[in-house]
Amino acid sequence: MISFALRCHPAAHAFDGWFRSGEDFERQADAGLLACPICGSSDVSKALMRPAIATSAKTKAPDAATGGAVEPSRPAVEFANAEAAKAIAQLQAMTRELRAKADYVGPRFAEEARRIHYGESEHRQIYGEASTREVKGLREEGIAAFPLPGLPEDKN
Structure with a gap:
């Protein structure tokens, strides 16, 4: 790293x-x-x-x-300043909340996002891992996908 x-x-x-x-x-x-x-x-x-x-x-x-x-x-x-620290804390809090309310699908994120988008799977919030190429492909298909900020507990 x-x-x-x-x-x-x-x-x-x-x-x-x-x-x-x-x-x-x-x-x-x-x-x-x-x-x-x-x-x-x-x-x-x-x-x-x-x-x-x-x-x-x-x-x-x-x-x-x-x-x-x-x-x-x-x-x-x-x-850089207190505003930056506050913004990072807010992003981390939002990430924790999203993770708590979503299903973790691991490396199958792109596949499951497509299934949900095309009605082949129940509509729900998900998160997981995807390569840059997979995320770009999802965006080209009109599927919303974005990276979540890392959390201290992720040990990344």
Whole structure:
């Protein structure tokens, strides 16, 4: 997994995203699957990042906010501002609520979404996994599908 600093356009909101690879980021961006958690813009690009430098577990980096030290193996989650933190919390709450009210269909998401759309299965809310290609195919058929934000409990 790789973490990229991201920025939306034209509002220039800053946020982070985790991806399997740089190519995975490019595929999701090209397919319009990325969205700013603050304004919802799908015009997202990588922002300038500083490189991550590994340090020994015995070394502690100074924490600029408190003057104290932070364990290098446990970086603090930082948001651009309180509004960003609030927006992320709201998105996570909405994701939890949606998951609680929907059926998990796992990797059969695209197949089951089509069955529901074409009346071959009972109408209900579902969530699961789908590839970028599968989501693009669903959208081309007029079937609403969008990625849910990851949750801390997903350990992603």
